[in-house]
Amino acid sequence: EPEVTQTPSHQVTQMGQEVILRCVPISNHLYFYWYRQILGQKVEFLVSFYNNEISEKSEIFDDQFSVERPDGSNFTLKIRSTKLEDSAMYFCASRTGGGETQYFGPGTRLLVL
Amino acid sequence: GESVGLHLPTLSVQEGDNSIINCAYSNSASDYFIWYKQESGKGPQFIIDIRSNMDKRQGQRVTVLLNKTVKHLSLQIAATQPGDSAVYFCAENDRGNKLTFGTGTQLKVEL
Numbered sequence: 001e002p003e004v005t006q007t008p009s010h011q012v013t014q015m016g017q018e019v020i021l022r023c024v025p026i027s028n029h030l031y032f033y034w035y036r037q038i039l040g041q042k043v044e045f046l047v048s049f050y051n052n053e054i055s056e057k058s059e060i061f062d063d064q065f066s067v068e069r070p071d072g073s074n075f076t077l078k079i080r081s082t083k084l085e086d087s088a089m090y091f092c093a094s095r096t097g098g099g100e101t102q103y104f105g106p107g108t109r110l111l112v113l
Numbered sequence: 114g115e116s117v118g119l120h121l122p123t124l125s126v127q128e129g130d131n132s133i134i135n136c137a138y139s140n141s142a143s144d145y146f147i148w149y150k151q152e153s154g155k156g157p158q159f160i161i162d163i164r165s166n167m168d169k170r171q172g173q174r175v176t177v178l179l180n181k182t183v184k185h186l187s188l189q190i191a192a193t194q195p196g197d198s199a200v201y202f203c204a205e206n207d208r209g210n211k212l213t214f215g216t217g218t219q220l221k222v223e224l
Contacts, residue, residue: 004156031210040121042217043157043202048210056210091156100145102212104156 002026004105006092012111013082021077021108023092032075033093033102034067036060043091049075082112121200123219132190134218136203141184143205147212148177148188151200160188160201190220198222 005024013019025032034046047057049067066078075094079086089109093102126132138146144165149157163170163177163186170177176189186203200219204212 033210033212035212043204043212043214045211045213050210058211100206101147101159101162103159104149106156107154 004092004094004103006090006105006108008108009106010109010111012113015084015112016081019079019082019110021079021090021092021110023075023077023105024073025075025092025094026103027073028096029094029103030097031055031095031102032067032069034077035091035093035104036088037091037107038088046077046090079110082110084112086110087112121217121219123221125221125223126193128195128222128224129192132188132193132197132220134188134190134201134220136186136188136215136218138184138186138203138205138213138215140205140207140213141181142207143213144208145206146177146179146186147204147206148175148186149202149204149214150197151202151217153199157202193220193222195222195224 007022032049035043037043045058047061047067048055064080068076089107091107092105095102147162148160150160151157161172161175161177163179168179174191178187190197198221200217202217203215206212
């Protein structure tokens with residue numbers, strides 16, 4: 001069964017450093033998402049991406065964040081200058097064009113020191 | 114506003130019993146609802162969904178009930194098993210792109 005994959009599974013970085021989180025969505029999916037989950041809290045929407053552009057973003061997704069689909073398979077989230085409060089699990093999700101169900105990857109645990 | 118917190122509501126059930134997990138949603142414009150299961154250290158896993166034009170949908174061992182009048186969603190798990198132990202989230206979609214997740218309920222299955 002196809003699934004969303006994410007790398008790395010864990011990332012530790014120093015405050016102020018740039019990080020890139022990578023996702024490979026399910027191959028025939030057209031809509032891509034990033035969510036985050038701070039420890040012990042609920043999953044929060046960050047951004048959605050369709051047809052090579054952002055279709056919606058939340059207040060969390062400020063100028064420090066960017067997304068890119070550099071090729072036909074990868075979908076990345078970049079945090080330009082990490083802050084302590086960026087420490088969280090980051091989940092990538094994708095869905096088909098006709099369906100609404102979003103399928104989630106296993107997440108990347110980001111720890112900013 | 115949305116409620117967040119470090120302590121999840123917990124439901125403890127005996128193995129073999131039925132579980133009912135509840136969720137209140139806030140957006141009356143939401144037309145699609147999903148239940149996700151999240152095991153420790155993993156991403157949300159799709160369980161079952163329901164559209165706003167339905168009030169009940171059944172899957173394998175799971176049933177989702179939707180009451181739009183009181184904006185309430187429930188997930189029923191029949192014959193709960195140890196492998197069902199996880200955090201369960203409801204999520205809603207109001208025709209847009211994003212899912213809005215609830216706080217989550219920790220289900221603990223006791224042997």
